[in-house]
Amino acid sequence: xxxxxxxxxxxxxxxxxxxxxxxxxxxxxxxxxxxxxxxxxxxxxxxxxxxxxxxxxxxxxxxxxxxxxxxxxxxxxxxxxxxxxxxxxxxxxxxxxxxxxxxxxxxxxxxxxxxxxxxxxxxxxxxxxxxxxxxxxxxxxxxxxxxxxxxxxxxxxxxxxxxxxxxxxxxxxxxxxxxxxxxxxxxxxxxxxxxxxxxxxxxxxxxxxxxxxxxxxxxxxxxxxxxxxxxxxxxxxxxxxxxxxxxxxxxxxxxxxxxxxxxxxxxxxxxxxxxxxxxxxxxxxxxxxxxxxxxxxxxxxxxxxxxxxxxxxxxxxxxxxxxxxxxxxxxxxxxxxxxxxxxxxxxxxxxxxxxxxxxxxxxxxxxxxxxxxxxxxxxxxxxxxxxxxxxx
Ligand SMILES: C=C(O[C@@H]1C=C(C(=O)O)C=C[C@H]1O)C(=O)O
Numbered sequence: 473x474x475x476x477x478x479x480x481x482x483x484x485x486x487x488x489x490x491x492x493x494x495x496x497x498x499x500x501x502x503x504x505x506x507x508x509x510x511x512x513x514x515x516x517x518x519x520x521x522x523x524x525x526x527x528x529x530x531x532x533x534x535x536x537x538x539x540x541x542x543x544x545x546x547x548x549x550x551x552x553x554x555x556x557x558x559x560x561x562x563x564x565x566x567x568x569x570x571x572x573x574x575x576x577x578x579x580x581x582x583x584x585x586x587x588x589x590x591x592x593x594x595x596x597x598x599x600x601x602x603x604x605x606x607x608x609x610x611x612x613x614x615x616x617x618x619x620x621x622x623x624x625x626x627x628x629x630x631x632x633x634x635x636x637x638x639x640x641x642x643x644x645x646x647x648x649x650x651x652x653x654x655x656x657x658x659x660x661x662x663x664x665x666x667x668x669x670x671x672x673x674x675x676x677x678x679x680x681x682x683x684x685x686x687x688x689x690x691x692x693x694x695x696x697x698x699x700x701x702x703x704x705x706x707x708x709x710x711x712x713x714x715x716x717x718x719x720x721x722x723x724x725x726x727x728x729x730x731x732x733x734x735x736x737x738x739x740x741x742x743x744x745x746x747x748x749x750x751x752x753x754x755x756x757x758x759x760x761x762x763x764x765x766x767x768x769x770x771x772x773x774x775x776x777x778x779x780x781x782x783x784x785x786x787x788x789x790x791x792x793x794x795x796x797x798x799x800x801x802x803x804x805x806x807x808x809x810x811x812x813x814x815x816x817x818x819x820x821x822x823x824x825x826x827x828x829x830x831x832x833x834x835x836x837x838x839x840x841x842x843x844x845x846x847x848x849x850x851x852x853x854x855x856x857x858x859x860x861x862x863x864x
Contacts, residue, residue, distance in 0.1 A: 496645035496652075498552055499630060500538045500796050501804070507538065507554035509647055514550045517541045517762055517793075521755035521801070524551055528799040536798045540644060540653060540808065543763060543787040550647055551797075580853060582618045586784050588858070591840065592833035594782040595825075601778055602829050609706050610769040610778045612836070613824030615785045616844050616858070618851055620817045629654055629814070632850040638733050639846075640806045642794045646813065653789050655811025656846055658733045661793050662715075662761055663804035664754040669715060669745045674731060675707040675766045675826055676700030676739035679842035679859075691730055691737045699830035700739055704728045706770045706828070708741040714761050718752055719745035733810070735845035735855055753801030758793050767791035767807060767824065788813065790822035810846040821847045834860075 497506050513523055524537050534554050541549035586594075591614045598610040630643050639656035646653050660672040678694040681687040694700055708725045716722055722745035731740035768791070769775025779787075790813075795805030812819045823843035825836040838859060845855025 496552075498538055498554070498644040500642050500644070500794070501640045503536070503538065503557055503796060505554040505557040507534075507552040507556075509550050509645070510553045513537065513539070513553065514548045514647070516547070517545060517549055517755070517759035520549055520551060521753035521759065521797075524755055524797050525753060525799075525801060527551070527553070528797075533799070536796050536803070538644060538796045540646070540789050540794045541758070541762060541792040541805075542789050543767065543791040543808075545762065548647075549792065552644060580618055580620050580851060582616055582853070582857075584858065585615045585617055588614075588837040588841070588860075590784070592837045595827055595831065595833040595836045597782055598778055598827040599829070599831060599833070602827065607774040607778055608770045609703060609765055609826055609828045610775045610782070611765070611767050611791075611824045611826045612779065612782060613785075613787060613791065613822055614783075614840055616821040616823075616848075618812075618819045618821065618853070620819075620851075623816050624814050624819060624851075626652055626654060626814060629812075629850045633846070636734055636846075638731075639810065640804075642806070642808075642811075644794070646789060648815075650815050652814045653794070653808070653811060654814055655794075655808065656733075656850075657794065657806035657809055657811070658731065658736075658738065659766065659807040659809060661764070661795075661805045661807050662754060662757045664747070664752065664757060664802050666802070667747045667750045669719065669747055669752075669757060671711050671715065671743045671761070672731075672740055673704075673707045673711045673743070673764060673766050674738040674740045676704040676728065677825070677839055677843070678737040679838070679845075680732070680735055680737060691732075694737050694739060695730060699828060701728070702830075703826045703828045704739040704741070707765045707826075708743065710765050710770065711741075711743055711761060715743065715745055715757070718747055718749075718757065718760075720748045721746040733846065735810075735842060735849070751801060754795075754797050754803040754805060755801070758795070758805045762793050763791065764807075766826070767809065769826070787822070791824065810843065812847045819847075819851065 537551040539551035633656040643654045678690040728739035793805045797803035823840040825839040841858035
């Protein structure tokens, strides 16, 4: 398999490079390759489908485009033109087990932005807005800055993240020079294959435990929680409502099912439909769905305003969408979560949690700490690093 060829060069992405980043390696689930950001392929989500369609129909066009959309619907996303694409049968790199475990605590420094107490204050503010009836759900995020002694080895991060087959691994250069987006998303925003459209929204979370009994009871607690059921229903119903006008058949919302990554338990709903128009571009569906209440809140505009008021750090590409599309407008786009933006020896990790009536500020701070765990582990740090005392 030609896969390893790309990865031999992968480490170079982390090295600060001059503008623009040409010929940068990317990875999107089972698809990897080398590509470049084409100036003609940037724009807001609702315009990208037409741009992608036109580009993919040009003579000599690539089979697919990969790209990312930011959280902000008014900000530009981009598509990458692959020069080389490798398609793998599996999302798991064969070399995944070759990277040794290591403890990087002594060599890396990290800083929570904002610190957990400030984040808990923002959650308390969101709860006031919820009680006042201004909004039903707000997803509040925070960041964790990790600094290393030398430029981070992106290939190593990717290889560690790839060990988890339950998530969609992604790694691609951002338009911001020298910045690479890397992550492992458990959440399918939307995929289209022929007439079939699927979405697997997640909302409602509990941290995985090392002890098997404690882990099972964390999962059982999540399944039994009325607060989490409500938090989940807001997302699943939103996704179904948005997809309904596009579909001639659409599955009903049933009780959510448990879904797991090594770091987290989630409630998930598989929503599947048949499109009225079999040519609906996946990017049109992505533009219609983004942002769901899984990363923004409900109602969308009120939640957006609360986020702008209560979060201190720009989200950039975090909580956006990342994926691919082909000439037929098929493809798959995942929610850009469990990710970091890496620039040389610095990485910014992102995590958020859905706030609804009944949320507790300290538990939500813990939930974001646990969600950092996916990337922390890839950096060789304990996923429990940021948890307080007894919660570790
Ligand atoms: C916002 C994030 O995750 C989202 C929020 C969840 C929740 O609040 O329970 C669960 C899964 C994701 O939809 C994140 O990981 O940063």
